[in-house]
Amino acid sequence: MEELLEKLLEAVEFGKVDKKSPYPPQLRDMDGAHELTIRAIETGIKPQKILEEALIPAMERVGKKFAECKIFVPQMLMSARAMGSSMFQLKPYFASGAIKTKGTFIIGTVKGDLHDIGKNLVSMMVEGGGWSIVDLGVDVGADKFVEALKNNPGAVIGLSALLTTTMVNMGEIVANIREQAPETKILIGGAPVNDDFCQKIGADFYAPDPQKAVEYLNRIAS
Amino acid sequence: MKYKSLIINNPEELMFGIAPKPVKTRRGLEIGGGQVYAELNFTLPVMSINDNTLNQVYAHYREIAEGALERALHLNSKGVVLEFETLLEMTKTPSIGVEIVKIMNGICEDYYQKFGLKSEIRLTPNDLREFERPAKQRSSQFLEPLFELFEQGMIAGGDLLSIESTGGKEVSDEALMMCDVKGMVFALAVLGVRDMQFLWEKIVSVANKHGKIAAGDSACGFANTAMVLAEKKYIPKVFATIVRVISVVRSIVAMEQGAVGPDKDCGYEGPFLKAITGIPISMEGKTAACAHLSPLGNIASACADLWSNESVQNIKLLSGMAPTAYLEQLEYDARLMNEALRAGKMHCQVLQQLLVASDVYTDPQALILSPENVIRISKELVKGDSYVANARNGALAALDIIEEALRSGRMKLPELETGYLPILRDDLNTIPDNESEFIAMMLPLIDQSKFIPAEYGL
Numbered sequence A: 001m002e003e004l005l006e007k008l009l010e011a012v013e014f015g016k017v018d019k020k021s022p023y024p025p026q027l028r029d030m031d032g033a034h035e036l037t038i039r040a041i042e043t044g045i046k047p048q049k050i051l052e053e054a055l056i057p058a059m060e061r062v063g064k065k066f067a068e069c070k071i072f073v074p075q076m077l078m079s080a081r082a083m084g085s086s087m088f089q090l091k092p093y094f095a096s097g098a099i100k101t102k103g104t105f106i107i108g109t110v111k112g113d114l115h116d117i118g119k120n121l122v123s124m125m126v127e128g129g130g131w132s133i134v135d136l137g138v139d140v141g142a143d144k145f146v147e148a149l150k151n152n153p154g155a156v157i158g159l160s161a162l163l164t165t166t167m168v169n170m171g172e173i174v175a176n177i178r179e180q181a182p183e184t185k186i187l188i189g190g191a192p193v194n195d196d197f198c199q200k201i202g203a204d205f206y207a208p209d210p211q212k213a214v215e216y217l218n219r220i221a222s
Numbered sequence B: 001m002k003y004k005s006l007i008i009n010n011p012e013e014l015m016f017g018i019a020p021k022p023v024k025t026r027r028g029l030e031i032g033g034g035q036v037y038a039e040l041n042f043t044l045p046v047m048s049i050n051d052n053t054l055n056q057v058y059a060h061y062r063e064i065a066e067g068a069l070e071r072a073l074h075l076n077s078k079g080v081v082l083e084f085e086t087l088l089e090m091t092k093t094p095s096i097g098v099e100i101v102k103i104m105n106g107i108c109e110d111y112y113q114k115f116g117l118k119s120e121i122r123l124t125p126n127d128l129r130e131f132e133r134p135a136k137q138r139s140s141q142f143l144e145p146l147f148e149l150f151e152q153g154m155i156a157g158g159d160l161l162s163i164e165s166t167g168g169k170e171v172s173d174e175a176l177m178m179c180d181v182k183g184m185v186f187a188l189a190v191l192g193v194r195d196m197q198f199l200w201e202k203i204v205s206v207a208n209k210h211g212k213i214a215a216g217d218s219a220c221g222f223a224n225t226a227m228v229l230a231e232k233k234y235i236p237k238v239f240a241t242i243v244r245v246i247s248v249v250r251s252i253v254a255m256e257q258g259a260v261g262p263d264k265d266c267g268y269e270g271p272f273l274k275a276i277t278g279i280p281i282s283m284e285g286k287t288a289a290c291a292h293l294s295p296l297g298n299i300a301s302a303c304a305d306l307w308s309n310e311s312v313q314n315i316k317l318l319s320g321m322a323p324t325a326y327l328e329q330l331e332y333d334a335r336l337m338n339e340a341l342r343a344g345k346m347h348c349q350v351l352q353q354l355l356v357a358s359d360v361y362t363d364p365q366a367l368i369l370s371p372e373n374v375i376r377i378s379k380e381l382v383k384g385d386s387y388v389a390n391a392r393n394g395a396l397a398a399l400d401i402i403e404e405a406l407r408s409g410r411m412k413l414p415e416l417e418t419g420y421l422p423i424l425r426d427d428l429n430t431i432p433d434n435e436s437e438f439i440a441m442m443l444p445l446i447d448q449s450k451f452i453p454a455e456y457g458l
């Protein structure tokens, strides 16, 4: 049982999606996250245990290696894909409530802004940290955030902006969200924003990078 | 590809301030005609653009242009280009962009009439088509305001026309993150090329209609994104280097359609375009640290004809407003290069060698920009029969150059980087010469929900 979880952890850590995937070379022809998750479920391992003892620790290792510049984004993405294939198998258990993520994170690049590379990285790393993600994409106005929040009560909101002329739209979005659900936690990020700006618009936290975003979310989840 | 050989074959002739096909402007700048000029780029500070703030917006651009030209005059500048890169609202509502051009052009004209200071405006509307996802590159409703801004902005005094067009970005964003070199060749040499053909034919035709200058594009959304990601250590520098080389076959399409330069500042593919087509180019390096970091601070100026700062906010610094301060920095760099140009070939070569030597072996992205390497790679970039083959050949030449520098011990890269070299080479070697074959090979591998093949004529 433990050995199976250990193997799944390794598959996700090194980005082995499924058996036929050629990546990574050292795990060629071996079972990937897809097969190992199926086996784990069949063996009777609780889905929550699969999530907490294999998938999340694997992505934590990946996040640490990335933060220490020991791997690049493609390796991290392969791990995210491996985790995704495992999560696909676990989907019914999320739906039935048999497993719970740490929470839901609604993220989007604000109105008028199309820069999304940074936002996508944040979203991927937060998902790897055990959160459900609702990615609203780019050019997202207050109404869409509010609507997504209605559909996901209690979710944390993440706003990204890269332009000096769109970061101001964050203020309007924060105000709208506060009106609808004042207790909502709001995290902001992007090249032109900073801590002062975060405080000025009444958001809760400014994360300069994805790692800090994950740390913050984990703090408020615990 | 139209170009089959290089206009500049000798690295010694790939020099700052001198282009085989200089561009002369309305108020007398001769870009590439023996002088380097400053090209100042600027943007708004933190603020919204809406009906209530329009007067403030206009006041910012007035202040920027006046501050820059006043400083240029004080420093005995030989001439200045002001690049106006529009923000969303200024393109969506073209009258806003046109009004800003009018304001700045009035100031340029004033300084020209009163003091003989030559200046010109480069008008760079942002590519609105991206707002629809997947983008409708050819049938987008946004093409109308975009071209209205080009046309009315030209009439209002925008003499040099540019754009950072984004055709192919739907595929390249993911390919960049996955270090997928074949995906990048598809994005740039297939989709990018087709979109550039579509867009630049139109830009050149409006420019000709009004006697204005179709200047050039920039692979900013592709190769600069790669560079910025590599600076953050998100992707390998060697991959970003290869992406830069591949981007040449895409950006050169503007020239094939009739653009004459100066190519746009953030297109670090400019030196290759200069070698192949002879047009003058704008470049940015250490002076662009206000907008993004780069490993090319000095070497980027080695063959620049305009020297730029990419973009700076109109905020107050201790010395004065930031655009004024940046104009001064650009001007001093230009002055140094102009002094070398005045003193003669030998002085130019010494200065260029120093600019090159100070960066060249510190990063593979700098390495490929030395004049020798630009010429060597450019030869490979024109040798094949298709854009795809040329992109592959250029990229392989760049890999050779990186490996030679590593073998000689002059450049050092961590294993995390060098591990990618054989992977990139193997991947590049699977790319066929024939474009149709390549397209057939790639289409099944690409997420077709992200782009509309018909919008590229596929």
Ligand code: B1M
Pocket (backbone or CB within 6 Å): A107, A112, A113, A114, A115, A116, A117, A118, A119, A121, A122, A157, A158, A159, A160, A161, A162, A163, A164, A165, A187, A188, A189, A190, A191, A192, A207, A208, A209, A210, A213, B043, B044, B085, B086, B087, B088, B124, B125, B126, B127, B164, B166, B173, B220, B221, B222, B224, B225, B228, B229, B232, B291, B292, B310, B311, B312
């Ligand atoms: C929710 O919690 C969080 C937490 C952390 C968060 C977070 C959210 N979001 C981000 N983070 C943080 O974590 C991420 C990972 O570390 C980081 O995200 P970043 O996004 O910062 O980092 C990314 C991993 C890599 N960085 C990037 O991807 C951005 C790099 C630069 C060079 C840049 C790029 C690449 C692009 N651009 Co744009 N672009 C620039 C950028 C320069 C800069 N200094 O940022 C900037 C932002 N752009 C600018 C401009 C002017 C423009 N751009 C435009 C277009 C583009 C491209 C399409 C070409 C491309 C975007 C590709 C894409 N899919 O996103 C246009 C606008 C389009 C629009 N409406 O949005 C256009 C208007 C250019 C034009 N005229 O066409 C400038 C801003 C000027 C201003 N007024 O603010 C600019 C500073 C470059 C410049 N010219 O100086 C952190 O910030």
